[in-house]
Amino acid sequence: MDQFLRVTGNLLEGFGMTLQIFAITLAFALPLGLIISFGSMSKFPPLRWLVKTFVWIIRGTPLMLQLIVIYYGPGLAAKWAQSLGSSFFLIDWIASWTLMERFTAVAVSFVINYACYFSEIYRGGIESISKGQYEAGQVLGMTKTQIFFKVVLLQVVKRIIPPMSNEIITLVKDTSLARTIAVYEVIWQAQAFIKRDGLLWPLFYTAVFYLVFSGILTLLFNYIEKKMSYFRS
Amino acid sequence: MAVLEVNNLKKSFDRTEVLKDISFSLEKGEVLSIIGSSGSGKTTLLRCLNFLERAEKGTIAVNGKEIFNGENLKKTPESVIRENRLHFGLVFQSFNLFPQYTVLQNITLAPTLLKRGTPEEIEEKAKSLIARVGLTEKTDFYPCQLSGGQQQRVAIARALALTPDVLCFDEPTSALDPELTGEVLKVIRDLKNGDCTMIVVTHEMEFAKSVSDKIMFMADGVIEEMGTPEEVFGNPKSEKTRAFLNSSLEQF
Amino acid sequence: MKKVLSIILAVAMLFSFAACGNTTDNDVETTVTDSAYVADNGKLVVGITEYAPMDFLDENGEWTGFDAEFATLFAEDLGVEVEFKVIEWDNKFLELEAKAIDCIWNGMTITDEVNLNTSCSDAYVKNAQVVVMAADKLANYADVASMADLTFAVESGSAGEAVALDNGLTTVGVTAQSDALLEVASGSADACVIDITMANAMTGEGTSYADLGYAVELATEEYGVGFRKDSDLTAKLNTFMAALKDDGTLQTLADKYELTLA
Numbered sequence: 001m002d003q004f005l006r007v008t009g010n011l012l013e014g015f016g017m018t019l020q021i022f023a024i025t026l027a028f029a030l031p032l033g034l035i036i037s038f039g040s041m042s043k044f045p046p047l048r049w050l051v052k053t054f055v056w057i058i059r060g061t062p063l064m065l066q067l068i069v070i071y072y073g074p075g076l077a078a079k080w081a082q083s084l085g086s087s088f089f090l091i092d093w094i095a096s097w098t099l100m101e102r103f104t105a106v107a108v109s110f111v112i113n114y115a116c117y118f119s120e121i122y123r124g125g126i127e128s129i130s131k132g133q134y135e136a137g138q139v140l141g142m143t144k145t146q147i148f149f150k151v152v153l154l155q156v157v158k159r160i161i162p163p164m165s166n167e168i169i170t171l172v173k174d175t176s177l178a179r180t181i182a183v184y185e186v187i188w189q190a191q192a193f194i195k196r197d198g199l200l201w202p203l204f205y206t207a208v209f210y211l212v213f214s215g216i217l218t219l220l221f222n223y224i225e226k227k228m229s230y231f232r233s
Numbered sequence: 234m235a236v237l238e239v240n241n242l243k244k245s246f247d248r249t250e251v252l253k254d255i256s257f258s259l260e261k262g263e264v265l266s267i268i269g270s271s272g273s274g275k276t277t278l279l280r281c282l283n284f285l286e287r288a289e290k291g292t293i294a295v296n297g298k299e300i301f302n303g304e305n306l307k308k309t310p311e312s313v314i315r316e317n318r319l320h321f322g323l324v325f326q327s328f329n330l331f332p333q334y335t336v337l338q339n340i341t342l343a344p345t346l347l348k349r350g351t352p353e354e355i356e357e358k359a360k361s362l363i364a365r366v367g368l369t370e371k372t373d374f375y376p377c378q379l380s381g382g383q384q385q386r387v388a389i390a391r392a393l394a395l396t397p398d399v400l401c402f403d404e405p406t407s408a409l410d411p412e413l414t415g416e417v418l419k420v421i422r423d424l425k426n427g428d429c430t431m432i433v434v435t436h437e438m439e440f441a442k443s444v445s446d447k448i449m450f451m452a453d454g455v456i457e458e459m460g461t462p463e464e465v466f467g468n469p470k471s472e473k474t475r476a477f478l479n480s481s482l483e484q485f
Numbered sequence: 486m487k488k489v490l491s492i493i494l495a496v497a498m499l500f501s502f503a504a505c506g507n508t509t510d511n512d513v514e515t516t517v518t519d520s521a522y523v524a525d526n527g528k529l530v531v532g533i534t535e536y537a538p539m540d541f542l543d544e545n546g547e548w549t550g551f552d553a554e555f556a557t558l559f560a561e562d563l564g565v566e567v568e569f570k571v572i573e574w575d576n577k578f579l580e581l582e583a584k585a586i587d588c589i590w591n592g593m594t595i596t597d598e599v600n601l602n603t604s605c606s607d608a609y610v611k612n613a614q615v616v617v618m619a620a621d622k623l624a625n626y627a628d629v630a631s632m633a634d635l636t637f638a639v640e641s642g643s644a645g646e647a648v649a650l651d652n653g654l655t656t657v658g659v660t661a662q663s664d665a666l667l668e669v670a671s672g673s674a675d676a677c678v679i680d681i682t683m684a685n686a687m688t689g690e691g692t693s694y695a696d697l698g699y700a701v702e703l704a705t706e707e708y709g710v711g712f713r714k715d716s717d718l719t720a721k722l723n724t725f726m727a728a729l730k731d732d733g734t735l736q737t738l739a740d741k742y743e744l745t746l747a
Binding site: 068071072073074075076078079098099102179180181182184191192194195196197198200 | 534535536537541542570571572573576579580582583584585660661663664666667670687693694
Binding site: 130132133135136138139140141142143144146150151154155158230231232233 | 283284285311315316318319321322323325327329330331332333342343346347375376377391392395
């Protein structure tokens, strides 16, 4: 019993970290994703290509690799730049790079990664709204901003809830990748019990934490979906 | 003085000329029906009047004031175009109601955003328009709860809420089941009695004949023939008009 | 086409700048030494994993163990604080190179891989890889030849795995030495190859694996501390280590944690 409480306490501490990663990722990736989706739909081709290439790179590489690049990359680049011994300003600048906090690196990686995934969902949602909705707004004298926020947005939100809820529940589970750069989330804590005490069950016990949380999220999304069922678009 | 005066309007998509030198005018309270086969440019003309398409050449004047000139197309800021298009209202073939708003909200949204009065005034006006199209008991319904004909009547009320000088209809009954076209045509007929200036692109020849003051027959981007219903339907001058009228009669 | 060419040119120019810098290396001031870097930071960041008896947490949640105490003494000698950072062991060389940690000090066996990726100190502790199995079966398997039919759990990438493979044994890779013990205890593997330090600490009377034991030693190995390549801290630690050996401090520590000095 004592052991169970100790394990639960440690895992809760780890799950606190999991939740922090989750919350920060959502808070920044949701708006950033919208901005990226605008970029990928821009009428200015260079911007569009740039954004699309960026999204391709982020979506086309594993998040684990991105974590490693973002956390270790600056330190390694600095070392390389120092070894060149050049005083060219760019090299000088790279040589001054230092590592960020581990948690910051996790936050940055997750926000960028998820913003790119979200941007594709937003783009799909926005492009699925019929031209007629925009034109109806236009002939009624609305500005582009008014059309987006007053007419299009809620319809987009309704359409993207199913793919979004999928992606957000994936995020809950992806947080376990943070341990790659030694940010101690719940799986790390559980593995510590294996390494330290030869206790295997805490690892399986973490499933309870994930299940409860994703269960709550599922209920929340069902609620929102129901809330929006009053209209069809 | 003419409410609407269109001169030498030209519009092409890529290299296809869709409108070739269109000129006509409309007096206040007149109803103009535009007929013609698909691809004749009639819908494009309507969209040019509402600035959903920009004509390359020509002028549009409302109540004697020029609101569009192809010459300074590039220089016209978006806000001016927005201001000018309010002289026109447009009812779409596919209604395009805002699905997340009730009937009342669909009608009050634009006047509220454009600050056309206090919320009470706007709502009062919207309710009277809803009554005018006979949907008072549906005031708080959502579009998905209405039939196609009812949705189109709401769309008409929505367009009227901004009191346009000219109300345009782009094939308002084409997306409807035949049994629902009557209620929409009745509303348009009632509007004519209310002295509303209207341009109707339509396939309903009987309706065009009975409600219109003028008929415009378009073919290949030009006005092939224009005149009173008696002139165009009774005694068409152009060979193309005759052929078109014959073929559309056969469909019935 | 023009665009592509200009981009290629720009990149080439950047590299030539870098190359220029390289040739003029001599007249640029020497880069900061590792010891100066650590002194400047005011702390020595030691990369570890939880690994009794080298590094583990005591009742107060403080790091203790042979390596923890040894590293603390070294940091004191350098005049800086010591900071222990539990890392993902797979990423240890990355951590070191990127300066996320300053050394890997965690009962690390000196292997070619270690020598290739770090500047490794002199060996300080000796270890052996042993075959752990159910204590009542030990008598049946007195040498490697008799073990041909058994399945061995080993930590992937560990010295134990290397030794097992060298001896032609059938192995199953797991993520930690403790997992390998678990495999044996649960019966999913017949035996495991782990290091003697671990085996002493975790098997036999009064441990979680009381019915496991070992008899056969497969290979001896030595532990070293990994610093960044070209680091001047390696030499400093070697000097410091020699002094601690001479005055008996290191032997006292080894006795405390039941280890054998190299």
